[in-house]
Amino acid sequence: xxxxxxxxxxxxxxxxxxxxLREREVDFERIDTRKVAFELNGDRLGRTKEFVxxxxxxxxxxxxxxxxxLSHSRAYYLTxxxxxxxVPAVSPHCVVATCxxxxxxxxxxxxxxVPIPRVVIAFTPEA
Numbered sequence: 001x002x003x004x005x006x007x008x009x010x011x012x013x014x015x016x017x018x019x020x021l022r023e024r025e026v027d028f029e030r031i032d033t034r035k036v037a038f039e040l041n042g043d044r045l046g047r048t049k050e051f052v053x054x055x056x057x058x059x060x061x062x063x064x065x066x067x068x069x070l071s072h073s074r075a076y077y078l079t080x081x082x083x084x085x086x087v088p089a090v091s092p093h094c095v096v097a098t099c100x101x102x103x104x105x106x107x108x109x110x111x112x113x114v115p116i117p118r119v120v121i122a123f124t125p126e127a
């Protein structure tokens with residue numbers, strides 16, 4: 001199994017993740033999200049779990065990916081693309097989409113029976 005780890009900067013947390021993967025002898029590769037270009041043309045990639053990395057000029061295959069983007073919008077679009085290819089991701093698009101939105105996160109927690117602070121939603125200041 002080969003794991004792709006998407007991140008732009010390697011922080012302390014990523015260093016710890018890389019160390020744990022090495023310790024467990026997991027085959028992985030760091031992918032700099034600043035160098036990733038993806039194509040939405042299904043005929044070309046056709047759900048083959050292939051990633052075309054800009055400036056690399058080759059195709060890399062991963063069985064699963066770990067998404068560690070600092071940018072929420074980058075993680076949002078990247079995980080949506082990965083979902084479309086059928087690639088297992090941690091965290092998957094539905095999680096990134098929900099957790100990146102305070103209203104959706106609060107609703108999900110409430111629906112799961114997790115206590116949350118009082119939340120009031122208004123669409124205008126007058127409301």
